[in-house]
Amino acid sequence: MNDSFIILVVDDNPSMVSTLQDILRKKGHTVHSAKSGAEALEILSLHKVDLMLTDVIMPDMDGVALYRQTRQTHPHLVTLLMTAYSADDIIRQGFLEGIKTVLTKPVDIELFLSMVSAYQNIRAQRSYRPAP
Amino acid sequence: MNILDMRTVMFSYILSSAICAAVMAFLWLQNRQRMPELAFWLADFGMQFLGVLLITLRGLLPDLVSMALGSTLMVAGSLLLLIGLERYTGRTGWHWFNILYLVAFVIIHVFFVAVQPGQLGRNINISLGIFIMTAQCAWLLLRRVEPVMRPETRAAGLVFLVFSLLSFARIFLDLAAPPANDFFRSGLYDILVVLSYQMLYIILAFSLSLMINHRLVKTLESDIVEMNRAEEALKVSQEKFLVAFHNIPDIIIITSLVDGKILEANESFYRISGYDKADTLGRTTIEMDLWANIDQRNQLVAALQKQGRVLDFETEFRKKNNQLFSGSISSELIQLQDQTFVLNVIHDLTGSKQAQDDLHTSEERYRLLFNNMTEGFALHDLLLDADGQPCDYRFLEVNPAFEDLTGLKREDILGRGHLEVMPDEDPFWFETYKKVALTGQSIRLEHYSPPLQKHYGVYAYCPIPNQFAFIFSDITERKQAEEKIQLLNATLEQRVEDRTRDLNVAQEQLVRQEKLAVLGQVAGSIGHELRNPLGVISNAIYYLKMVQPDADAKVREYLDMIEDQTRISSKIIGDLLDFARLKAANKQQTSVPDLLHQTLARYPAPPSVQVLLELPTDLPPILVDPQQIIQILGNLTQNACQAMLDGGALTISSSVNSDQSSVSSDQPTVITGNRQPTTGNWILITVSDTGPGIPPGNMAKLFEPLFSTKPNGIGLGLPLSRKLAEANGGRIEVQSELGKGSAFSLWLPIQAK
Numbered sequence: 001m002n003d004s005f006i007i008l009v010v011d012d013n014p015s016m017v018s019t020l021q022d023i024l025r026k027k028g029h030t031v032h033s034a035k036s037g038a039e040a041l042e043i044l045s046l047h048k049v050d051l052m053l054t055d056v057i058m059p060d061m062d063g064v065a066l067y068r069q070t071r072q073t074h075p076h077l078v079t080l081l082m083t084a085y086s087a088d089d090i091i092r093q094g095f096l097e098g099i100k101t102v103l104t105k106p107v108d109i110e111l112f113l114s115m116v117s118a119y120q121n122i123r124a125q126r127s128y129r130p131a132p
Numbered sequence: 133m134n135i136l137d138m139r140t141v142m143f144s145y146i147l148s149s150a151i152c153a154a155v156m157a158f159l160w161l162q163n164r165q166r167m168p169e170l171a172f173w174l175a176d177f178g179m180q181f182l183g184v185l186l187i188t189l190r191g192l193l194p195d196l197v198s199m200a201l202g203s204t205l206m207v208a209g210s211l212l213l214l215i216g217l218e219r220y221t222g223r224t225g226w227h228w229f230n231i232l233y234l235v236a237f238v239i240i241h242v243f244f245v246a247v248q249p250g251q252l253g254r255n256i257n258i259s260l261g262i263f264i265m266t267a268q269c270a271w272l273l274l275r276r277v278e279p280v281m282r283p284e285t286r287a288a289g290l291v292f293l294v295f296s297l298l299s300f301a302r303i304f305l306d307l308a309a310p311p312a313n314d315f316f317r318s319g320l321y322d323i324l325v326v327l328s329y330q331m332l333y334i335i336l337a338f339s340l341s342l343m344i345n346h347r348l349v350k351t352l353e354s355d356i357v358e359m360n361r362a363e364e365a366l367k368v369s370q371e372k373f374l375v376a377f378h379n380i381p382d383i384i385i386i387t388s389l390v391d392g393k394i395l396e397a398n399e400s401f402y403r404i405s406g407y408d409k410a411d412t413l414g415r416t417t418i419e420m421d422l423w424a425n426i427d428q429r430n431q432l433v434a435a436l437q438k439q440g441r442v443l444d445f446e447t448e449f450r451k452k453n454n455q456l457f458s459g460s461i462s463s464e465l466i467q468l469q470d471q472t473f474v475l476n477v478i479h480d481l482t483g484s485k486q487a488q489d490d491l492h493t494s495e496e497r498y499r500l501l502f503n504n505m506t507e508g509f510a511l512h513d514l515l516l517d518a519d520g521q522p523c524d525y526r527f528l529e530v531n532p533a534f535e536d537l538t539g540l541k542r543e544d545i546l547g548r549g550h551l552e553v554m555p556d557e558d559p560f561w562f563e564t565y566k567k568v569a570l571t572g573q574s575i576r577l578e579h580y581s582p583p584l585q586k587h588y589g590v591y592a593y594c595p596i597p598n599q600f601a602f603i604f605s606d607i608t609e610r611k612q613a614e615e616k617i618q619l620l621n622a623t624l625e626q627r628v629e630d631r632t633r634d635l636n637v638a639q640e641q642l643v644r645q646e647k648l649a650v651l652g653q654v655a656g657s658i659g660h661e662l663r664n665p666l667g668v669i670s671n672a673i674y675y676l677k678m679v680q681p682d683a684d685a686k687v688r689e690y691l692d693m694i695e696d697q698t699r700i701s702s703k704i705i706g707d708l709l710d711f712a713r714l715k716a717a718n719k720q721q722t723s724v725p726d727l728l729h730q731t732l733a734r735y736p737a738p739p740s741v742q743v744l745l746e747l748p749t750d751l752p753p754i755l756v757d758p759q760q761i762i763q764i765l766g767n768l769t770q771n772a773c774q775a776m777l778d779g780g781a782l783t784i785s786s787s788v789n790s791d792q793s794s795v796s797s798d799q800p801t802v803i804t805g806n807r808q809p810t811t812g813n814w815i816l817i818t819v820s821d822t823g824p825g826i827p828p829g830n831m832a833k834l835f836e837p838l839f840s841t842k843p844n845g846i847g848l849g850l851p852l853s854r855k856l857a858e859a860n861g862g863r864i865e866v867q868s869e870l871g872k873g874s875a876f877s878l879w880l881p882i883q884a885k
Contacts, residue, residue, distance in 0.1 A: 013664050013668065015668040015672075016664065016667055016668050016671065019668055019671035019672050019674075019675055020671055022675050023671060023674055023675050023678065026675070026678055026679060027678075082667075084660050084661070084663030084664045084667065085660045085663075104663070105663040105664060105666065105667035106663065106666045106667035106669070106670035106671070106698065106702055107667055107670070107671070109670075109671065109674045
C-alpha cells in the first residue's frame with residue numbers, strides 16, 4: 001500500500017504553509033509548498049503532485065486561476081480550495097470549472113486528512129487496475 | 133193892561149207844544165228801532181200837549197178835567213220822560229216814590245180845584261211837581277250818566293236844570309205875590325213864567341233831538357269803524373280762503389247745477405290736469421273730457437241729485453295730455469247767491485296709490501328677507517315684576533331661521549316668557565339683553581346656550597325702549613373647532629415632546645444601526661483577516677497535539693483550551709460574517725423531520741440535557757433553504773442547551789397550524805418577522821427548554837443585535853435567526869416564564885413562494 005501521497009500546499013502566508021506542511025509530513029505525506037501561484041506552477045513543472053491545496057486570494061493569481069492553468073498540464077491533479085474570505089464569485093467560478101471542495105479557514109485538519117486518504121484510495125484503486 | 137195876555141201865551145204854548153210833540157213823533161218814527169225808549173219821550177210830549185190844551189180850555193171844560201187832569205198829565209208826562217231818559221242813558225231805577233208822589237199830587241190838585249179852589253195852591257202844587265220831575269231829570273243827565281255820555285247829555289241836562297230852578301223860583305214868587313183865582317188873569321210874572329216854560333220846552337225839544345242826533349252820529353261813526361273792521365276781516369278771511377282754495381293739494385271745482393259749466397277751479401286742478409283758466413272756466417267737464425268713464429260720472433250725478441252729497445267716489449280722470457289719474461271725488465250741492473252749484477273735491481290717489489304700492493313692495497321685500505334670511509331673528513319685550521324691575525323677556529316675533537337654529541316652534545313660544553320656555557337657560561343671556569333693552573346700546577357677543585346645547589353668535593339691539601331684537605347664527609361647529617384647536621394646542625406641546633422623544637429614540641436606533649452596519653462591514657473584513665491567523669493557530673495546535681501525545685496533563689489541557697477558544701473565535705467570526713452579508717435563501721422542497729435530525733446531528737445537545745422530539749407523521753414538505761433553517765434551529769437548540777447547563781429537557785415539536793399564532797395572551801410574548809400572512813397553512817416548529825426563563829425586561833431586546841446574556845456570545849444569534857426566518861417567509865415567536873422555561877416558535881409557510 002503506497003501511503004505516500006504528494007501534496008502541494010499553496011498560500012501566501014508562510015506560517016500557514018509551514019504548519020500544514022509539518023502536519024502532513026508527520027502524517028507521512030510528501031509535501032511541497034509554494035508562496036505564490038507562480039511558485040506553485042514551477043513546482044508542478046518540476047515534481048509530480050497528486051493533490052494541490054491552494055488559498056483562493058493570493059497576490060499574483062487566485063486559486064481558481066491557478067487551478068485553471070493546471071488543467072492542460074496536469075489533468076489528473078486534484079485541487080482543493082481553502083479560503084478565509086467569502087469570495088463568492090471566484091469560488092462559484094471554481095465550482096463551474098470542476099472544483100469539488102472548498103475548505104474554510106481555519107481548516108478542519110481531520111476533515112482534510114480524511115479527504116486526502118479518500119483520494120489516496122481512489123488513486124490506489126486506479127493504479128492497481130492492470131493497464132490495458 | 134197887560135202887554136201879554138195869558139190866553140195868547142197859552143195858545144202859542146199849545147202850538148209850540150204841538151210842534152214839539154210832532155217833532156218828537158218824527159224822531160220816534162225814525163229811531164224807534166234803534167231807540168225804543170223814545171216811545172216814553174213821545175208819550176210825555178203828547179201828554180204835555182194835551183195838558184196845555186186842557187188847561188187852555190179852562191172854562192170850556194169842567195175845572196176838574198181842565199185843571200186837575202191837565203196838570204196831572206203834565207207831571208205824569210214828566211215822570212214818563214224821566215223813565216224814558218233813564219232807559220236812554222242806561223240808568224234805570226225804581227219809581228215807586230214818584231208814583232206815590234204822583235198820587236199825592238193828584239189828591240192835592242183835586243183838593244185845590246174841587247174842595248177849596250185856589251190858584252196859589254194849584255200853582256205851588258204844579259210848580260213843585262214840575263220841579264221834582266225836572267230836577268230828577270237834570271240830576272240824571274248831569275250827574276248820574278256815565279262820564280263819557282255827559283257831553284251828549286249836558287245840554288238837555290242844563291235845560292232841565294233851568295226848568296227846575298224856574299219852577300222852584302215860581303213857588304216863592306207865587307207865595308210873595310199870590311195870584312188871582314183865575315189863571316187867565318194871572319199877573320205878568322206868571323205870564324212870563326209860563327212863557328219861559330214855553331221857551332224852555334222848545335229848547336228842551338231841540339236839546340233832546342240834538343242829543344239823539346249826537347247819539348246817532350256817534351253810532352254812525354262807530355258803525356263805520358265797525359263796518360270797516362268787518363270789511364277788513366272779511367277781506368283777510370276771503371284771502372285766507374282763496375289761498376286755502378288754491379293751495380289745497382286736492383282739486384276743487386265748482387260747477388253750475390243747471391248747465392254743468394265750471395264756475396271756479398283751484399290751482400291744484402290746473403296743476404294736475406294741465407289745463408289753464410281759459411280752457412276751463414265756462415266749459416263743462418264733459419266738454420273737457422275730464423271723465424275717463426262717463427258712466428261713472430252719470431252714476432255720481434245721479435247719486436248727488438238723490439242724496440245731495442257724495443263722498444269718496446273713486447274713479448279715473450283724464451288730464452289734458454290724455455294721461456289718466458285715479459282720484460277720489462266728493463261732491464256736494466251748495467247754495468251761492470240763490471243759485472245751486474256743485475262743489476267737487478277730487479283727491480289725487482296717484483301718489484298715495486304709488487306710496488301704498490311702494491310700501492307693499494317694500495314690506496313684501498322685507499318679509500321675504502325676514503323669512504329667508506339664514507340668520508335667526510327674534511323680537512322681545514321686557515317683562516316687569518311687581519316692583520317694576522325687569523324679570524324676564526317675552527317672544528314677540530321670530531323668523532323661520534330662528535326656528536331652525538333653536539329648534540323652538542314659533543307658535544309654541546310667541547307671547548311666552550323666556551324663562552317659561554327655557555327655565556334652565558344661562559342667566560347671562562337675560563342680563564345681557566336687559567342691558568340692551570334698557571340702555572339702547574346694541575351689542576355683539578358669542579355665548580353658549582345650555583338648554584339648546586349650541587353656541588350662538590348674536591347681534592342684539594334696541595328698536596324701541598324696553599324692547600330688544602337680535603340677529604344670530606349657530607356657531608357651534610366653529611366653537612367646537614376652536615375648542616378642539618385649543619385642546620390641540622394644549623396637547624401639542626406634549627405631543628411634540630413625545631414625538632421628539634420617539635424621534636430621538638428612532639434616531640438613536642438609526643445611528644445604532646448605521647454604526648452597526650459600519651461595524652458589520654469592519655467586523656466582516658477584520659473577521660476575514662482573522663481567519664488566516666486563526667487557521668495558523670489551529671494548525672499549530674493540531675501539530676503540537678499530534679507530536680506531543682504524551683505531554684503532561686497540564687500541557688494537554690492548555691492545548692485543548694487554546695483549541696476551544698480558537699473554535700469559538702471562528703464561530704463568532706462566522707456569525708458576524710453571516711449577519712453582515714446574508715445570502716439569499718436557496719429554497720427547495722424540504723422534509724421537516726430531516727431538518728430536525730440534521731440539526732440535532734450538527735448541534736448535538738450535551739448529555740445532561742434530555743432531548744424530546746414530538747413529530748407527527750404527516751408533516752408536509754416545505755419550500756425553504758434547508759441550510760438556513762438548520763442554522764436557525766441549531767441556534768435555538770444551542771441557546772436552549774446553554775440555558776440548561778444544570779440539565780433539563782429540550783423539547784422540539786412540530787405541527788401544521790392554520791392559526792396565525794399559538795401564543796396565549798397572558799404570557800409575555802415577542803413576535804418577530806413576517807406577521808402579515810393570515811391565510812394558508814403554517815409549519816410550526818417549537819424549541820422549548822426547562823431553563824430559568826427570560827426576564828421580562830430582556831424580552832424586547834432578544835432580537836436586537838449585540839444583545840447577549842452569554843459570557844462568550846456577541847448577540848448575533850437571534851438577530852441572524854430572525855433575518856433567516858424572514859428570508860424564508862417565516863417568523864419567530866418567543867414565550868417565556870421565569871422559573872419554567874422558554875419556548876421559541878419558528879413559523880414557516882407551507883405554500884411559500
